[in-house]
Amino acid sequence: SFDKEAIKNNIIFHEKEDFKYTYGTAGFRSKADVLGSVMYKVAVLATLRSKKLCGATIGVMITASHNPEEDNGVKLVDPRGEMLEQAWEVYATKLANAKDGETLGQVVDEIIAQNKIDVETPAKVIYAYDTRPSCPHLVKCLESGLKAAGAKETNFGLKTTPMLHYLVRCLNTDGTNDAYGEPTEEGYYKKLTSAFSSAVKGKTRLSTLHVDCANGVGAPKLREMMKYISSDVLSVEILNDDITTLGKLNSNCGADYVKTNQRVPPNVSIAVGDRYCSFDGDADRIVFYYAAENGSFRLLDGDKIAGLAAAFIAELVKEAGIDSIKVGVVQTAYANGSSTNYLTNNLKVPVSCVSTGVKHLHHEAEKYDVGVYFEANGHGTVLFSPAALNTIKATEAKTPAQKLPLTQLIALTELINQTVGDAISDMLLVEAILTNRQWSFGEWDQAYTDLPNRLVKVVVSDRHIFKTTNAERQLVEPAGLQNEIDALVAKYTNGRSFVRASGTEDAVRVYAEAATRAETDDLAFKVAQLVY
Ligand code: 16G
Numbered sequence: 001s002f003d004k005e006a007i008k009n010n011i012i013f014h015e016k017e018d019f020k021y022t023y024g025t026a027g028f029r030s031k032a033d034v035l036g037s038v039m040y041k042v043a044v045l046a047t048l049r050s051k052k053l054c055g056a057t058i059g060v061m062i063t064a065s066h067n068p069e070e071d072n073g074v075k076l077v078d079p080r081g082e083m084l085e086q087a088w089e090v091y092a093t094k095l096a097n098a099k100d101g102e103t104l105g106q107v108v109d110e111i112i113a114q115n116k117i118d119v120e121t122p123a124k125v126i127y128a129y130d131t132r133p134s135c136p137h138l139v140k141c142l143e144s145g146l147k148a149a150g151a152k153e154t155n156f157g158l159k160t161t162p163m164l165h166y167l168v169r170c171l172n173t174d175g176t177n178d179a180y181g182e183p184t185e186e187g188y189y190k191k192l193t194s195a196f197s198s199a200v201k202g203k204t205r206l207s208t209l210h211v212d213c214a215n216g217v218g219a220p221k222l223r224e225m226m227k228y229i230s231s232d233v234l235s236v237e238i239l240n241d242d243i244t245t246l247g248k249l250n251s252n253c254g255a256d257y258v259k260t261n262q263r264v265p266p267n268v269s270i271a272v273g274d275r276y277c278s279f280d281g282d283a284d285r286i287v288f289y290y291a292a293e294n295g296s297f298r299l300l301d302g303d304k305i306a307g308l309a310a311a312f313i314a315e316l317v318k319e320a321g322i323d324s325i326k327v328g329v330v331q332t333a334y335a336n337g338s339s340t341n342y343l344t345n346n347l348k349v350p351v352s353c354v355s356t357g358v359k360h361l362h363h364e365a366e367k368y369d370v371g372v373y374f375e376a377n378g379h380g381t382v383l384f385s386p387a388a389l390n391t392i393k394a395t396e397a398k399t400p401a402q403k404l405p406l407t408q409l410i411a412l413t414e415l416i417n418q419t420v421g422d423a424i425s426d427m428l429l430v431e432a433i434l435t436n437r438q439w440s441f442g443e444w445d446q447a448y449t450d451l452p453n454r455l456v457k458v459v460v461s462d463r464h465i466f467k468t469t470n471a472e473r474q475l476v477e478p479a480g481l482q483n484e485i486d487a488l489v490a491k492y493t494n495g496r497s498f499v500r501a502s503g504t505e506d507a508v509r510v511y512a513e514a515a516t517r518a519e520t521d522d523l524a525f526k527v528a529q530l531v532y
């Protein structure tokens with residue numbers, strides 16, 4: 001039974017007296033040395049959340065994704081494998097900032113009262129973590145909270161973030177007619193690899209894909225998955241797989257490095273014709289790249305993946321004779337203007353723009369029959385609505401030509417992680433499409449040419465004064481600043497620029513794009529000066 005005294009008495013005290021914790025876009029994230037107290041509170045919150053949802057399994061993932069090795073973080077996963085409901089982020093923040101047992105007890109009471117929680121409902125919480133050296137200690141802190149709160153807990157050990165999301169969904173649908181998969185790591189590999197094999201059946205395998213795993217959890221997991229798949233259908237070479245040497249995680253490698261610096265990791269030598277991709281530290285992001293004929297670096301980011309996926313799926317749906325199913329794409333303001341133009345004018349699919357952060361994209365994507373969502377940074381997935389799924393599964397081919405597209409659509413619904421963006425699943429999706437089309441990266445890249453773009457980080461005295469509207473594309477505060485930005489932007493060919501406060505760092509980000517590299521850099525620099 002629920003013992004509030006135990007929760008109060010076993011509290012882990014704040015590591016730093018004045019530290020202010022905030023549950024943001026990526027959960028709690030900071031230097032690892034202040035997070036022990038937070039883990040304890042997160043355990044309490046996960047327990048209450050499970051009780052509130054009639055004992056459904058809640059997930060806890062300990063990771064700081066692409067951030068430096070000395071950072072860590074934690075986020076909660078709701079029963080269907082989605083991010084924690086936004087209304088509960090406030091409770092997370094309140095709990096984390098409770099400095100003593102008394103205050104903690106009060107916040108717990110408040111959450112119970114506001115949500116009419118029956119504390120006697122048994123709670124189930126599962127958790128997993130990435131390769132960071134701080135994880136073992138943080139796991140212990142989490143476990144002490146789960147013990148105090150009386151939750152039934154399962155430690156799933158080292159996992160990628162998307163695997164934990166998958167496991168939560170599986171556990172909550174196990175035995176129902178909405179079953180998502182076998183709730184084990186092996187179940188995850190089997191589901192993905194058999195779907196991949198089915199999607200590429202009869203097609204010639206592509207050349208080896210070189211995968212930079214950011215010296216993170218993606219490396220051992222990808223290696224494990226490859227045991228389930230024949231080398232006749234997929235060949236990968238795993239790079240940056242050192243998860244034991246201190247200081248290597250995300251250092252000069254990984255998806256964030258490649259996207260931000262628009263260059264190949266220094267320890268990777270790339271030859272014309274070779275195919276590369278990079279995961280981030282918890283394997284929920286992926287970007288692809290190659291060297292063009294003239295040797296120049298070419299990035300295929302989240303926008304390019306969205307375009308590839310949307311075009312392929314729209315085509316399959318049409319060929320299968322079920323074009324009642326509509327494909328839509330969700331982007332953020334960071335999407336390259338050329339990609340939005342391509343989706344709208346060439347593919348003629350509806351495109352929505354939402355605020356940065358997976359939860360915003362995910363929820364918008366749920367509004368479409370098939371919702372393709374990707375952030376330019378390489379985080380994303382494709383969601384099939386329950387109705388679309390039913391239609392796809394219930395449709396019988398009326399002509400022989402409709403057979404293959406139908407089988408492939410079904411394979412894609414199994415292949416694509418329905419809970420969150422997943423580097424391993426997205427990698428297989430891209431490879432499945434390219435295998436079917438027998439396309440090189442160069443051919444994929446031909447869909448459109450990115451406008452030159454620049455992202456600048458500006459450290460300001462208070463980033464909270466920057467308030468935006470219109471999916472972060474316009475500032476409402478500080479008053480007058482947007483007019484100045486607009487006046488600047490008007491001077492550049494195809495110019496576009498926006499400013500927003502980061503949700504993960506104490507800084508403001510300036511994005512700019514324009515027709516040429518020189519104009520882009522100039523615009524970014526001038527807008528940054530306005531902000532500073
Ligand atoms: C978080 C978000 C990511 C977003 C990034 C933006 C999740 C799980 N992650 O990492 O989607 O792109 O924040 O960071 O939502 P920023 O606010 O510092 O620009």
Ligand code: ZN
Binds near residue numbers: 065280
């Ligand atoms: Zn990540």
